[in-house]
Amino acid sequence: xxxxxxxxxxxxxxxxxxxxxxxxxxxxxAAYNVALNVPQREIIAASSGNxxxxxxxxxxxxxxxxxxVMPDSSAKVKIDAIREYGGRVDLxxxxxxxxxDRVTRLINESPEAYRASAYDDPLVIEGNSTLGExxxxxxxxxxxxxxxxGGGGLASGLVEGFTRSGYAAKVVGxxxxxxxxxxxxxxxxRLLENQGExxxxxxxxxxxxxxxxxxxxLKEGLAGIVEVSEDQIAEGVRLLYRYANLKAEPTGxxxxxxxxxxxxxxxxxxxxxIVTGGNVDAEIYKRLxx
Amino acid sequence: xxxxxxxxxxxxxxxxxxxxxxxxxxxxxAAYNVALNVPQREIIAASSGNxxxxxxxxxxxxxxxxxxVMPDSSAKVKIDAIREYGGRVDLxxxxxxxxxDRVTRLINESPEAYRASAYDDPLVIEGNSTLGExxxxxxxxxxxxxxxxGGGGLASGLVEGFTRSGYAAKVVGxxxxxxxxxxxxxxxxRLLENQGExxxxxxxxxxxxxxxxxxxxLKEGLAGIVEVSEDQIAEGVRLLYRYANLKAEPTGxxxxxxxxxxxxxxxxxxxxxIVTGGNVDAEIYKRLxx
Numbered sequence: 056x057x058x059x060x061x062x063x064x065x066x067x068x069x070x071x072x073x074x075x076x077x078x079x080x081x082x083x084x085a086a087y088n089v090a091l092n093v094p095q096r097e098i099i100a101a102s103s104g105n106x107x108x109x110x111x112x113x114x115x116x117x118x119x120x121x122x123x124v125m126p127d128s129s130a131k132v133k134i135d136a137i138r139e140y141g142g143r144v145d146l147x148x149x150x151x152x153x154x155x156d157r158v159t160r161l162i163n164e165s166p167e168a169y170r171a172s173a174y175d176d177p178l179v180i181e182g183n184s185t186l187g188e189x190x191x192x193x194x195x196x197x198x199x200x201x202x203x204x205g206g207g208g209l210a211s212g213l214v215e216g217f218t219r220s221g222y223a224a225k226v227v228g229x230x231x232x233x234x235x236x237x238x239x240x241x242x243x244x245r246l247l248e249n250q251g252e253x254x255x256x257x258x259x260x261x262x263x264x265x266x267x268x269x270x271x272x273l274k275e276g277l278a279g280i281v282e283v284s285e286d287q288i289a290e291g292v293r294l295l296y297r298y299a300n301l302k303a304e305p306t307g308x309x310x311x312x313x314x315x316x317x318x319x320x321x322x323x324x325x326x327x328x329i330v331t332g333g334n335v336d337a338e339i340y341k342r343l344x345x
Numbered sequence: 346x347x348x349x350x351x352x353x354x355x356x357x358x359x360x361x362x363x364x365x366x367x368x369x370x371x372x373x374x375a376a377y378n379v380a381l382n383v384p385q386r387e388i389i390a391a392s393s394g395n396x397x398x399x400x401x402x403x404x405x406x407x408x409x410x411x412x413x414v415m416p417d418s419s420a421k422v423k424i425d426a427i428r429e430y431g432g433r434v435d436l437x438x439x440x441x442x443x444x445x446d447r448v449t450r451l452i453n454e455s456p457e458a459y460r461a462s463a464y465d466d467p468l469v470i471e472g473n474s475t476l477g478e479x480x481x482x483x484x485x486x487x488x489x490x491x492x493x494x495g496g497g498g499l500a501s502g503l504v505e506g507f508t509r510s511g512y513a514a515k516v517v518g519x520x521x522x523x524x525x526x527x528x529x530x531x532x533x534x535r536l537l538e539n540q541g542e543x544x545x546x547x548x549x550x551x552x553x554x555x556x557x558x559x560x561x562x563l564k565e566g567l568a569g570i571v572e573v574s575e576d577q578i579a580e581g582v583r584l585l586y587r588y589a590n591l592k593a594e595p596t597g598x599x600x601x602x603x604x605x606x607x608x609x610x611x612x613x614x615x616x617x618x619i620v621t622g623g624n625v626d627a628e629i630y631k632r633l634x635x
Contacts (some may be wrong), residue, residue, distance in 0.1 A: 059429065062429075074590040075589075075590060075591075079590050131586070139349065139352075272478070293627075296592065296627065296630075297422070297627070299365075300364040300369050300592050300623030300624070301365075302364060302586065302590050302591065302592045330496065333590030334590070336588065337583075337634040338585075340634065341631045341634055341635075342633055344627040344630065345631075
């Protein structure tokens with residue numbers, strides 16, 4: 056519970072932070088469940104961010120091998136982190152080959168390997184559903200759960216976990232306005248894509264569209280999606296810094312940004328804001344604190 | 346537990362964070378215990394930092410009044426925070442009157458009020474001892490507990506809590522080299538003072554000396570004190586940012602700085618680093634992240 060944030064945001068706000076999860080984001084839940092349950096000893100995935108770290112650490116714990124395809128322009132701290140967790144990093148020039156094509160090529164070279172998706176996989180959704188079960192087990196009951204949405208892996212996991220637990224909280228997605236494929240999909244009733252990779256500061260939500268498995272769950276399971284401006288994302292990072300002592304990455308602060316964007320909708324309600332991760336380069340973080 | 350920090354620091358490191366305590370630091374434990382147990386309805390204290398916030402919030406919860414004496418040069422966020430928690434802020438020009446003298450004058454004007462100390466008070470030590478009891482109740486047992494030391498309120502509380510719980514971990518203080526009155530006192534066997542208020546970046550440790558009550562406990566109860574350089578304090582803040590996603594104030598990072606300062610002493614040992622608080626101005630934090 057966050058009394059000062061609650062006063063500022065006009066709602067009864069609690070924060071569920073995944074920034075202290077293994078590898079610093081919720082993605083470890085999914086990655087571990089994948090690595091544990093697939094029979095393959097080798098796993099290949101494209102990820103420039105948190106899924107790669109989660110997968111590398113999960114494979115290290117389980118004694119499996121993993122290769123993470125990343126653009127050669129990725130931040131050095133992210134490359135280092137994956138290597139530190141024992142993962143193999145495969146750097147590509149994305150002007151010459153797309154991440155998906157590179158993964159396909161690696162799978163063709165190692166047909167016994169598992170091709171992992173960061174969101175579009177029932178094992179990912181099942182892994183993330185553990186957060187839903189944990190929230191459902193709390194004494195405190197919420198009117199709304201606000202969750203950052205990119206590929207939809209966590210949102211669909213929450214819906215699944217809540218359904219299984221008989222918990223009736225409304226799940227609302229928090230999506231960057233600049234990458235609003237999920238909001239448009241929900242309005243249109245069919246899965247739509249962004250044109251190219253959106254340049255939102257919320258780098259965990261730069262996905263082209265929701266995954267198929269995620270969409271099947273979310274098209275009925277979501278109570279709505281709030282579109283969050285870049286300024287509101289940045290303000291969310293600052294509010295968490297100042298009033299909750301919480302270091303959040305921009306994607307993680309989407310849920311606070313959604314409260315800023317739709318203050319009247321949530322006024323006086325009890326809202327759980329999920330902060331999905333805390334891995335943000337110091338340079339970017341310093342700029343956000345200005 | 347912090348696997349990446351452990352690898353870097355060469356010890357089995359766990360972090361006990363008080364940055365998510367009410368008002369963002371351990372001081373709330375002490376302040377609440379004081380406000381709860383003194384019969385007075387009004388409490389007066391000098392504090393430019395965390396004790397003032399903790400006291401203001403404790404008094405708000407308990408329906409008491411409090412006045413916090415602060416230099417008029419204090420950061421606006423700190424003044425605002427105390428007011429937000431319902432405290433009265435008494436701003437002074439410290440070139441004209443000392444904080445202690447101003448508190449004395451206020452007490453003379455309101456003789457029915459309680460004069461609270463941030464550290465030198467058995468009720469403060471008792472309040473802080475709850476952290477010792479919580480650590481003693483963990484399954485995990487530590488060789489060392491590293492605790493930032495200023496006036497000695499938390500360190501003496503830990504010793505008291507551990508003694509009561511029959512927990513034999515060694516308590517080691519982490520003190521700024523620039524404000525090493527406690528280390529010198531321990532060596533000399535008598536209570537020594539700093540000359541004036543030290544300008545260490547660890548603003549929670551700018552006390553002139555340990556309190557009398559604290560010294561009585563610490564002269565026998567501490568296993569040692571590590572003196573930490575300003576650079577090591579700053580590096581502690583950065584390591585917590587990068588490898589633990591933890592926003593710590595400089596004083597809070599003293600315990601990590603102590604591991605850097607005395608790496609060989611702690612190599613291979615299980616060490617619990619207490620991070621005492623997270624309230625740091627964005628301007629200072631940005632500079633520390635450079």
